[in-house]
Amino acid sequence: MAMGIGEILSQLGSIAASLMFVYAMYEQFCPSDLRKFVENYKHKFTDLMSPYIQITFNESSGERLKQSETYTIIQTYLGANSSKRAKRLEAEVVEDSQSPLVLSMDDNEEIEDEFNGVKVWWSANSKAPRRKASSGRSFDVVRCFTLTFHKRHRDLITSSYIQHVLEQGKAIIFKNRRLKLYTNNGGCWWMSGWSHTNFAHPARFETLAMEPEKKEEIINDLVKFKKGKEYYAKVGKAWKRGYLLYGPPGTGKSTMISAIANFMNYDVYDLELTTVKDNNELKTLLIETSSKSVIVIEDIDCSLELTGQRKKKKEKDHTDKNENKEKTDKKSEEEDEDDDNDDEEEEEKRKSNVTLSGLLNSIDGIWSSCGGERIIIFTTNFVDKLDPALIRRGRMDKHIEMSYCRYQAFKVLAKNYLDVESHGDLFPIIEKLLGETNMSPADVAENLMPKSTTEDAESCLKNLIQYLEIAKEKEEEEAKKNGEKAQLVAGKDKQELAQNYRMNRWRRQVKNMRNFFGSC
Ligand SMILES: Nc1ncnc2c1ncn2[C@@H]1O[C@H](COP(=O)(O)OP(=O)(O)OP(=O)(O)O)[C@@H](O)[C@H]1O
Ligand SMILES: [Mg+2]
16 A cells, blocks of 8 residues: 555654664763774765765874874964855964964864865864873863865875975964074073074165165075075085175174065074183084074174183273272272172183184084074174184175165165155265265164154255265365374384484494404
């Protein structure tokens, strides 16, 4: 007898209700071993039927259930893609990032991605942890990302796509991170090691005043270095570059370092040699630096001579104190002596025993032991004072002279400080004066800065002209004085020479006369 539709539906309803009841009973009372067995077969059955493969990346891994780096990288990659496509996003504020608000896919959200024409799907899920952490701390759920793709693309996805996701994710993290400024001078001489703060110097190559060709050359050099991983590996050289910046004070050496760090997106390690106890500590400090960083030693000429300077200073202090001692009574003399001993002890502790050869070995050591993507920069006001071994090519690959401000550099400063790119009357006068005077960009910049809110660009330019004219006059006077001095010295030398000549002639005559009378 044929069944009516109503009857069929009611039969199906009761079957479904029975199945649901059985499943609820199974969930409630089924022993865990049996449940595992059933789950296993359930998965096997679905795997057999489905042409898709799934890979899961858990948020936490290992004994301590610590955050997996891979998960963070994937989260960043998906965050960059999903924020445009996913409808439900999770927001997080990350302190050490340039864009602190980080968006990522929320639970059970799914997005599609494409790689070499192949479609894949990512979903964010949560699942119960397999085991508790050894510490006893348990996580309610473990979050994970699931990557789904067709099994015919297995090789492409596992060999190339995942690699692509990890590289892209890492690049985004690197780009968004806040740069750090590390210093080994923690303010106390007994502290060693690096301490850091956020690096936020606004200097950029666009704001750096120097000849455009020179700037271009440096930028090209940096770009070549950044892209040179394979090249350096091919020629068997550590991936590093050394720059020596030299020039008078205020010509932009420190500013250039900040511009390089910002351009390369590298952290800065500002190494204060005078607070490094000895060569061993120096080596440790250098090895502790990370890759993608700029290591800076400012005023290298002063740093290495410091021990000598300190000795001289100590001797001077000692002589001063001796003189004072004569004037004071005996009691204060004893007190002075005690203080002296304490000072000397402290001085001895503070003294840096870093030597030139130690520095050279440490620099070479760091390249050989951890050669990845580092730039080392020395600055000096007196390049001639430096030992050639320190600045030979291979250690300091590029020597960059930071020179006095000329017209091209001035134009950059005028644009930065006054937003002015030309001035028919005043620019030519400034061009001429800058060609005749040696003025540092720091001085030019100072004169270009408006002194009040009402001061306009023209009056700033006029101030600069006035300042340049005064500086020029001073330079000429100085040159004149030096010339006169030189003439005076030359004149004195001439007189001395003539006198010596006369004396010698007279001595010869006396000698001849003695010989003559002696022979008679
Ligand atoms: N070439 C430049 N471009 C832009 N600004 C500059 C330049 N040179 C100097 N300045 C300005 O002058 C200031 C001092 O410059 P900076 O500290 O870079 O000079 P320096 O060469 O390192 O001097 P020192 O030899 O005394 O250490 C900077 O804060 C910057 O504003
Ligand atoms: Mg400087």
